[in-house]
Structures are given as C-alpha cells and as structure tokens.
Amino acid sequence: MKKHFYKFLLSSKHLFPGLLFLLLFNTAFSQQNMGIIKGNVSDATGPLPGASISIAGTKNGITADLNGNYTLKLAPGTYTIIASFSGYTKIQVNDIKVIADEETVKNIVLVTNNQLQQVDISYGTQSRRDITGSVSELKAKNLEDQPIQQFAQELQGQIAGVQVVQSDGAPGRGFDFRIRGAASLSFSNQPLFVVDGLPVTGGINTINPDEIETFTILKDAAASALYGSRASNGVVLITTKHAKPGESQVVFDMNYGEQVIDKGSRLKLMNAEQYATFENEYYQDKLLYDQERAYPKL
Numbered sequence: 001m002k003k004h005f006y007k008f009l010l011s012s013k014h015l016f017p018g019l020l021f022l023l024l025f026n027t028a029f030s031q032q033n034m035g036i037i038k039g040n041v042s043d044a045t046g047p048l049p050g051a052s053i054s055i056a057g058t059k060n061g062i063t064a065d066l067n068g069n070y071t072l073k074l075a076p077g078t079y080t081i082i083a084s085f086s087g088y089t090k091i092q093v094n095d096i097k098v099i100a101d102e103e104t105v106k107n108i109v110l111v112t113n114n115q116l117q118q119v120d121i122s123y124g125t126q127s128r129r130d131i132t133g134s135v136s137e138l139k140a141k142n143l144e145d146q147p148i149q150q151f152a153q154e155l156q157g158q159i160a161g162v163q164v165v166q167s168d169g170a171p172g173r174g175f176d177f178r179i180r181g182a183a184s185l186s187f188s189n190q191p192l193f194v195v196d197g198l199p200v201t202g203g204i205n206t207i208n209p210d211e212i213e214t215f216t217i218l219k220d221a222a223a224s225a226l227y228g229s230r231a232s233n234g235v236v237l238i239t240t241k242h243a244k245p246g247e248s249q250v251v252f253d254m255n256y257g258e259q260v261i262d263k264g265s266r267l268k269l270m271n272a273e274q275y276a277t278f279e280n281e282y283y284q285d286k287l288l289y290d291q292e293r294a295y296p297k298l
Contacts, residue, residue, distance in 0.1 A: 035098035056080035147255040151209040179234030191234035
C-alpha cells in the first residue's frame with residue numbers, strides 16, 4: 001500500500017504536488033522533533049534588550065527582544081549557551097538538556113563588569129558610557145610578559161591612533177609619541193604625560209614599567225579643557241600601582257636573552273701564544289723599517 005502511494009505521488013501527473021507534499025511532511029515532522037530553550041536576560045535593574053545569546057561551539061545565536069526574552073529551537077541534546085552584553089560579564093550556562101516537543105526555561109541575570117565600565121581620567125574615574133570624548137584605556141597587566149626597558153615599548157601597536165616610534169637608535173634613548181599627528185614644525189609634538197595626576201615636565205625614560213597599572217590616552221580636543229594648551233598634542237595618563245587590602249605579596253619578574261654567533265660567521269682569532277709571536281714580529285719589522293729610513297743605503 002505504501003509503495004503504491006509513493007508511486008502515485010511521483011507519477012508525471014502528480015509530480016509537483018507530490019514533491020510539495022513530501023517537503024511539507026518532512027518539515028512538519030522535523031519541527032515536531034525540535035525542542036525549545038527560552039528565557040529572559042536581565043540585570044539588577046531590569047531586562048536587557050539586545051543581549052546576545054549563542055550556542056557554545058557553533059555560530060548559532062540570537063538577540064534578545066525589547067523585553068529581554070529569547071527563544072532557541074534546537075534538536076534534542078545537551079547544549080551550553082553563552083549570554084553577553086556590552087559592559088557586563090559574560091555568563092555561560094552548561095548542560096542544558098533539550099527534549100523533543102518540550103520547552104526548557106533558562107532565565108539569565110548578567111552582572112556589571114566594573115573594570116569595563118570605569119575608565120581612569122584626569123580627575124578620577126568615570127563610567128565609560130558617560131564619556132563623550134575619544135579615550136582609550138590599556139591595562140598594563142596584559143603586557144607584563146614583554147621584555148622591555150621603557151614603558152613606551154609596551155604601547156607600540158597596542159592603541160589605535162597612537163604612534164610610538166624610536167627616532168634615535170642609541171641605547172636608552174626615548175621614544176616619540178604621535179597622538180594627533182605632527183601639529184607643529186618648530187615645537188615638540190610629544191603629548192603631555194600625567195603620572196597619578198601630576199604632569200611630568202622632564203624625561204619619561206625613568207618611569208619603571210613594572211610600577212604602571214593602566215594607561216589612558218586622551219586623544220581629542222576635549223583634553224585641552226583639563227590641561228590647557230599643554231594638551232594640544234594629546235594626553236597620556238599613567239596610573240601606578242598602589243597598595244591593596246589583603247595579604248602581603250612579593251612579586252619577582254626577570255627575563256634574560258642569549259645571542260649566539262653562527263660558527264661560520266665567526267672570525268678566526270689567535271690564542272695568547274700566537275698573539276705574542278705576532279706582536280714580537282711586528283715590532284721587529286717596525287724597528288728594522290725605522291733603521292732603514294734613518295740610515296738609507298747609498
């Protein structure tokens with residue numbers, strides 16, 4: 001009976017309706033076997049519209065609606081979902097079982113990431129969403145493994161719009177910063193450096209990179225409202241490490257390097273005996289040469 005039914009659907013007269021029926025049948029059958037994960041994404045104050053919900057290990061994901069609700073249709077199995085939102089700590093929910101034709105409710109509450117929300121500025125800290133100027137912040141903790149001698153080397157290629165170049169190849173010489181381009185032909189284009197709220201007028205090469213906690217770069221003209229004309233080339237705010245409550249800690253950092261010259265590129269040097277013989281012969285030849293010049297043969 002079943003064989004005759006499929007033969008009837010696939011006949012030339014009923015080919016298109018038959019294919020349409022099979023397609024709708026398979027679609028309805030597959031939807032019946034799907035399970036649903038749904039819930040609400042919120043914080044301490046209420047829903048978070050636009051929060052991202054994704055399936056770990058895949059590219060599948062959706063965005064929460066205006067009420068913070070989300071719905072995921074998945075095949076039966078065990079999944080891990082990840083919820084994230086700008087300024088909040090990412091949360092991962094593991095071992096969510098999806099059963100066919102059933103709904104699983106998972107409400108997610110995100111917590112504000114204070115480190116992402118607060119930015120060090122000249123007169124304290126400010127919420128990132130309240131800042132209207134062009135400000136970039138970089139944590140020195142992410143750069144601790146670099147074997148450097150000056151903190152300027154840490155900033156090379158790390159912040160968009162900030163150029164750090166070494167204009168002089170002499171060891172220990174400083175670096176040139178360019179934040180707002182070359183604004184003057186006769187004066188320095190270096191930005192203003194402020195360490196823990198105090199502007200630095202001298203050299204910056206003596207600042208220990210291991211004592212720096214954060215870098216904050218003020219790029220736009222709004223910095224001149226804080227420091228006047230000294231900020232015309234931008235401002236580099238440096239916050240150093242301070243004592244924190246808790247147990248005492250001792251931190252030791254060390255790095256070393258080795259340079260080995262290839263044997264094929266090494267010069268063949270004399271040992272002590274060969275060098276003494278060379279010097280002796282040199283002075284004997286020089287003495288003979290001087291005597292011939294003083295008493296030339298007639």
